Amino acid sequence: MTRHHDVSPIVERIASLYKNRNIKILEIGCGDGINLVELNKLGFKELYAIDKDPEKIKIAKEKSPTTNFSTLNALDMDFEDDFFDVIFHSLVGIFMNSDEREKLTASIFKYLKPQGYYLFEEILRDDNKKEASLKVHPYTSSELDKLTNYFEEISRENAYRIVNGRKVDGGVIFIGKKRKICSKPFI
C-alpha cells in the first residue's frame, strides 16, 4: 500500500484487522483528517471523528466529506455505549495528563463494542532518560500495563513516524481487543 508519510501506521493495522469495511470507526483528535482520507481510500465507509479545534475540523471535512465530524473535546464525548468496532487516536493522548488519559480510556472502553479494538499510536516515556520536554506527556509503561486488565490479545510495538520529512522515534503502537466481560470499572 502506498501511503502518505504523515499517515499514522495504525491505519494499516486497522485494515489488516478487518476485512469487513462496514465497521464503525472513531478517530479521536483527527487533526487535518489524513488518517480518515486513507481509511476511506481503503474502503471504510462508516467513519466518525472528533477534534477540539474547529479549524482542524473544517479542513478535515473538506478532505473527507463522508466522515461524521464533531468539534468536541475528547473528555466530553457522549456516544451510545458499545457503538464502535474500532476507536483510535494518534499523537493526541500525549497532550493530556495521566488523569485525563484515564478518563479518556474509560470512555473509550464504554463506547467500544465488546471484542472491538482500541488502537493508539503515542509516545512512550523512556524510563532511562529525563523527560526533555514538558509540552507533551509521554505514556508510561505502567499506564500501558493497566490496560491489560481491560483489553485482551494485546500487542505493543515500538514505532516511529515521519513528520515533515523527519523521523520521530519513541513511538508506541498499542492494539487491544475489548474484553467481553470486565469485573470492575476502569476508574
Ligand SMILES: C[S@@+](CC[C@H](N)C(=O)[O-])C[C@H]1O[C@@H](n2cnc3c(N)ncnc32)[C@H](O)[C@@H]1O
Ligand atoms: C498532533 S495532532 C494529530 C492529528 C492526527 N491524529 C494525526 O495522526 O495526524 C493532535 C490533534 O489532537 C487534537 N487534540 C488534542 N487534545 C484534544 C482533546 N482533548 N480533544 C480533542 N482533540 C484534541 C488537536 O486539536 C490536534 O488536532
